[in-house]
Amino acid sequence: MEKLVIHGGNRLCGEVEISGAKNAAVAIIPATLLAQDVCRIENIPNISDVTCMIRILNQMGAQVKYINKHTLEINTKTVNSYIIPHEMTKQLRASYYLIGALLGRYCRAKVALPGGCNFGVRPIDLHIRGFELLGAKTTVENAMINASADHLTGSAIYMDKVSVGATINIMLAAVKARGLTIIENAAKEPHIVDLANFLNAMGADVRGAGTDVIKIRGVSQMHGCTYSIIPDQIEAGTYMVAAAATAGDVLVKNVIPKHLESITAKLIEAGCTITEYDDAVRVQSDGNFKKFNIKTMPHPGFPTDMQPQMATLLTVAKGTSIVSEGVWDNRFKYIDQFIRMGANVQVDGTIAVFEGVQELTGAPVRADDLRAGAAMIIAGLMARGTTEIEDIIYIDRGYENFVEKFRELGADIYRKEFDDNDRKTVSAG
Numbered sequence: 001m002e003k004l005v006i007h008g009g010n011r012l013c014g015e016v017e018i019s020g021a022k023n024a025a026v027a028i029i030p031a032t033l034l035a036q037d038v039c040r041i042e043n044i045p046n047i048s049d050v051t052c053m054i055r056i057l058n059q060m061g062a063q064v065k066y067i068n069k070h071t072l073e074i075n076t077k078t079v080n081s082y083i084i085p086h087e088m089t090k091q092l093r094a095s096y097y098l099i100g101a102l103l104g105r106y107c108r109a110k111v112a113l114p115g116g117c118n119f120g121v122r123p124i125d126l127h128i129r130g131f132e133l134l135g136a137k138t139t140v141e142n143a144m145i146n147a148s149a150d151h152l153t154g155s156a157i158y159m160d161k162v163s164v165g166a167t168i169n170i171m172l173a174a175v176k177a178r179g180l181t182i183i184e185n186a187a188k189e190p191h192i193v194d195l196a197n198f199l200n201a202m203g204a205d206v207r208g209a210g211t212d213v214i215k216i217r218g219v220s221q222m223h224g225c226t227y228s229i230i231p232d233q234i235e236a237g238t239y240m241v242a243a244a245a246t247a248g249d250v251l252v253k254n255v256i257p258k259h260l261e262s263i264t265a266k267l268i269e270a271g272c273t274i275t276e277y278d279d280a281v282r283v284q285s286d287g288n289f290k291k292f293n294i295k296t297m298p299h300p301g302f303p304t305d306m307q308p309q310m311a312t313l314l315t316v317a318k319g320t321s322i323v324s325e326g327v328w329d330n331r332f333k334y335i336d337q338f339i340r341m342g343a344n345v346q347v348d349g350t351i352a353v354f355e356g357v358q359e360l361t362g363a364p365v366r367a368d369d370l371r372a373g374a375a376m377i378i379a380g381l382m383a384r385g386t387t388e389i390e391d392i393i394y395i396d397r398g399y400e401n402f403v404e405k406f407r408e409l410g411a412d413i414y415r416k417e418f419d420d421n422d423r424k425t426v427s428a429g
């Protein structure tokens with residue numbers, strides 16, 4: 001087993017290069033099933049969620065070739081099955097995008113229910129309703145989703161809730177359906193726009209992505225293409241907050257500043273200095289933070305995937321700050337880990353109230369999920385003393401080379417092997 005060891009107190013200074021967006025990559029890779037042709041995808045992040053998705057496509061019979069660490073060529077011509085068993089889908093929540101992609105390709109899909117981060121109920125009723133409105137019959141048996149149709153027909157689909165995953169899955173199923181599909185109350189995240197641009201590069205007809213009405217006119221054929229994935233908005237935001245938390249001065253490169261607007265606004269409210277360039281943002285801070293509130297919302301609101309990271313600043317901000325989680329029903333598990341480091345936080349359902357303390361102190365903690373893990377790194381960087389973080393496998397799911405990137409910026413952070421038995425004594429303690 002591996003854990004992270006962080007000796008806190010170093011200011012982060014210098015430059016960091018942001019990788020391709022995880023939540024775009026895990027949608028674009030299954031979308032290649034829609035074109036029985038070669039797709040060349042660039043700026044792929046080198047993270048375990050992407051490796052998982054590629055492994056699934058390989059096991060389905062696709063030919064996947066790494067041109068270099070960040071460029072793939074995927075040929076799905078040789079895929080010959082619409083069945084995805086549990087052992088392939090359990091490691092990755094985004095595996096459910098294979099349902100939409102297989103429906104688009106075969107009008108059939110039999111896919112095991114997904115795994116992934118666990119912070120509350122994660123239903124897929126909106127996905128299933130979308131497939132049924134397109135004409136698919138769906139059943140759930142033995143934890144497998146069965147969806148099938150003679151053919152798919154375009155439909156008007158109003159989303160009862162804004163859902164990134166359901167919007168993506170319906171887009172994947174609708175691009176080859178007969179006629180016009182209109183998705184209303186659609187998600188508007190940057191990775192939704194990135195997927196739409198990829199689908200259109202393959203010959204689809206998707207308009208309005210990035211607004212709350214997406215119109216898709218079905219096409220009969222799609223072809224291969226070459227496409228470069230957008231930079232990761234959440235990875236960029238994570239390094240921006242880490243720079244602020246350590247009273248640092250960091251240039252975060254290879255970003256789209258427009259995607260970072262809500263994060264930039266919060267850091268300025270906290271008292272940081274932000275300088276925007278065409279494809280970079282500079283974050284400077286003296287390490288003193290004014291209190292501020294966070295309310296997470298679907299894009300363009302403050303992203304829920306930045307909530308734990310930004311909340312680290314509130315542990316030492318002067319006064320009382322409130323975090324309201326507007327997307328997930330239980331995304332505060334990480335607060336217990338903050339409290340182990342001396343934070344003063346009260347949680348009540350989807351609200352957390354932070355009373356700023358003088359400083360955090362290092363402690364043995366764990367990563368409860370991907371973004372909670374990123375928050376624990378930031379807390380460890382700003383704490384006095386040593387922090388050890390277990391369950392860092394979650395962090396490897398979404399942050400390419402994060403130890404090297406943080407060390408480049410001056411962090412005293414390294415991976416350490418430890419015996420699983422030690423872990424049992426710690427968790428039993």
Ligand code: EPZ
Nearest residue numbers: 023094121122123124125126127163164165166305327328
């Ligand atoms: C995506 O999850 C992201 N994952 C999540 O990021 C992110 O937190 C979330 O969108 C919100 O931005 C990927 O893109 C792989 P949703 P998703 O459907 O699609 C409810 C990360 O850290 N809902 O937008 O699963 C749901 O319970 C991960 O990168 C239904 O009720 O999220 C939630 O309350 C963590 N029925 C809300 O909608 C459904 O059928 C938003 O969920 C689907 C969702």
